[in-house]
Amino acid sequence: MNHWRPSPLLYASAAVHAGAAACALWRPHTWPWALAAVAANHVVLAGAGLWPRSRLLGPNWTRLPGTGGTSVAITIDDGPDPEVTPRVLSLLETAGAQATFFCVGERVLRHADLAQEIVRRGHAVENHSQRHRHNFSLLGYSGMRGEIMCAQDSIERVTGSRPRFFRAPAGLRNPFLDPVLTHLGLHLASWTRRGFDTVNADASSVYRRLADPLRAGDILLLHDGNAARDRSGAPVILAVLERLLDTLHARALRAVTLRSALT
Secondary structure (H helix, E strand, O other): OOOOOOOHHHHHHHHHHHHHHHHHHHOHHHHHHHHHHHHHHHHHHHHHHHOOOOOOOOOOEOEOOOOOOOEEEEEEEOOOOOOOHHHHHHHHHHHOOOOEEEEOHHHHHHOHHHHHHHHHOOOEEEEOOOOOOOOHHHOOHHHHHHHHHHHHHHHHHHHOOOOOEEOOHHHOOOOOHHHHHHHHOOEEEOOOEEOOOOOOOOHHHHHHHHHOOOOOOEEEEEEOOOOOEOOOOOEHHHHHHHHHHHHHHHOOOEEEOHHHHHO
8 A cells, every 4th residue: 555645735734723723722812813724724725626737635647747758648538438439449540549538437337348449449448436426526535435446446347457547527626535546556637738528519619728739748638428519419529539639640749648658
């Protein structure tokens, strides 16, 4: 089991709570100030959890390690989806690109053949929780650990490979997540840019959010599950991904999995 070390913010939070308790005990007349300090601290902690790219609560990949190279990571969330994922895989194969699929554990169990096909084609399947609960960021240590461990087991049972990365549903979390991930040997990964392709059906707008600018080391977020649809009913990720892959080729950039950055 890996040893967890609190982030500087959590050390500071502990100090605020200890100081407030001491003030309330030894100087009772200062309790309003002590209470205000604790409340302000909780606002900061909540804000850190609501900011998906924050490192205030612990390590968080927002870019591939290093500053050089020609690699970009395309990450695809919320699947696998039997209608969308096979078409995404075809686009990636045509471009010779690899991607990281942050999959929901119960969907991996439901679409086991598709999850296995993702891995067979050289992509990585990582952990996006077991059920993608909307209240994930409100869970305590045990609740988060249960969700993540169930997904670990589901994905390994189906694909034969145990995830090495985790992405929280909607990217939202709380201070309990970092110790859970540390103890399970998982890396938290967010993104450099996201296209909001679950709510934006305009492929050009989604593409611009991802590709303007586009640099080596970027981690880009798309969705094969819960994908928005354009006016013709087509999942917007398909048009966006095709254009994005063409741009990578034109700029001599290479789409790799997050795991490749660990070696």
